Amino acid sequence: MEGKMKALRMYAPNDFRIEEIPIPDIREDEILIKVEACGICAGDVKTLHGGIRVWGTTPENRYIEAPITGGHEFVGRVVEFGSKVNGIKLGDRMVSEQIVPCGECRFCREGNYSMCHRHYIYGFKQETPGGFAEYMKFHHSGIHHIIPEGMSAWEATLIEPLACAMHAVDRAKIGHSDIVVIGGLGAIGLGMVSAARKLEPKMIIGLDLRRKRLELAKQYGADLVMNPMDMDVVEEIKKLTEGYGCDVYIEASGSEKSVKQGMGAIRFQGRYVQFGVFPEEITVDWNDIGDGKEIDIYGAHLAPYCYRPVIHGIMNGSIHTEGLMTHTYRLEDWKEAFETAEKNPDALKVMLVP
Template identity: 75%
Template sequence: MFIMKETMKALRMHAPYDFRYEDVPVPEIDDDEILVKIEGCGICAGDVKTYHGGVRVWGTTPENRYIEAPVIGGHEFVGRVVKYGKNVTGVKEGDRMVSEQMVPCGECRFCKAGYYSMCHRHYIYGFKKDAQGGFAEYMKFSKEGIHHKIPEGLTLEQAVLIEPLACAMHAVERAKIQHNDVVVISGLGAIGLGMVSVARKQQPRLIVGLDLRQKRLDKALKCGADIVLNPMEVNIGEEIRKLTDGYGCDVYIEASGSEKSVLQGMDAIRFCGRYVQFGVFPKAITVDWNDIGDGKEIEIYGAHLGPYCYEPVMKSILDGSIYTEGLISHTFKLEDWEKAFEVAEKDPDAFKVMLVP
């Protein structure tokens, strides 16, 4: 039987460069909510950018700030149910669960049309006071959230990858990959590598992975890439044209959040190609939009979060069609979060770093 603690340890974001491992009250739940004991929570590249004051989160003025600090961060979490409200059905203590990163309002035009990941209110766990995250001992799943039970056949490491791999799956879906396509995926962190696995399920003609780190290039081959290239060693546009009779790639998925990667993609993509932007930039970038319209008539797609992808991702991990071995490269105790963030940002051997309470 769960014995309620009054306080717990959590990593709260107060301001840029001001994250604190501190005591906070254990969340209280109402009749429609679920309390879970966190088993693990991954560090997203967005968490690192938040630490460094990324304008997408902190804004440029208090009026356009997204984050409601102080708040417990972390949106790549997995937990086991320890308590739930009387109106919650189909759940029991001990169930391992995940809640999708968006907490939709259910009332806006986007939610009502089924585009809940673009909810106008836009509450993402780990950034809002009413949607505290998983960098903590315990976490509350909102009654408005979309929750999933996790099969016991998944390891903790695999379970923590569900959220980032759902993002990967959604981005690949946005690309509308066909069997004769040459697909380029730029940025081979855990999500980019997940994109390689998901794209391989579509059986395109060729998958090319791009990254600056050799270990990531090697891992991409295991995930299903046919060719890997380092942009520091070759001209990517020229190499892609050599592979495509001079035309360029059909699909370019940008997963690095690098301005150079965008420019590289605009060069490498063919006329009427499909470009998907997933990576998040620390600041505004500059691109020649003539390439999009008058130059190549490119189709541009954005990819945000992982709607409708959690269940397919879990199934794909279980059947082995999404490669997960070694994608959790480092694990740290929550109290050692500073070292963990440093490794996530700077270690060339890092893919995904996990924090455990």
């Protein structure tokens, strides 16, 4: 498609710009989307402030290829597609998974595409500009999904974070006798409550400092919620478990305190899942893992094989979305939107509409 479009381009820390750039060209195996909305991720806010995991400490270990159009929580409608694309039609509402795997490296060949060594991620690499724009290209090696018409655009922008939530819950291998604690109830932590609820463990406990989030967690299926400001959470969890501790702790806040809380609350041979991302190095007593409790530690990154079940779950109501989308801004008002995402205590998910 000929013409120009508006896009929010990331040049450097604290240097994002709205620009007019050409509408992307597509190959015969690619899709052009008119973006309806794109959510702001905590990672996008960190990118604005110069997060080291994005910008690196030297040009060599820099992850982002700037300047680049940001945004990986997008949804849009098909306005053009190449002759080699099958199974879609103009006007279909679609998302594409945030990671664009190579399909050839060891991890891709073994089916672990979210660990692809030669991947792109939308909104970070030159090959895959993101959804903070009027149009975007779905890359030929991306993984695309058609969204049922019954789902709204704002719900569709939640698929990416909720899929990440589901993967973290998958990693915990939850069984029916488990007491599961989720530390941090932002949009993704709340998604974890939904995903864990589907597995029917013995009990789900949600932890957060904000009352509104605790209330939503209850609505989403948490049996119990606790505010660490009001009580000694580790003590409470011990009381609930005859002194043993919880079976599973999923860390979804990215705060050092939450890690320490988790290590304290977890039982011997419990499972600890790390999802939250820390702004800097943290310190914990590593001995709890080995010499002490013999804890199984799992990492969780991205959302392999989780988009489809999350789409299904949103449609049948088992993956909750009510109350998650708290703020909407026009693309031009991105500054205000990022500030809201970062600082407004009532903000869960903020989306930009081009």
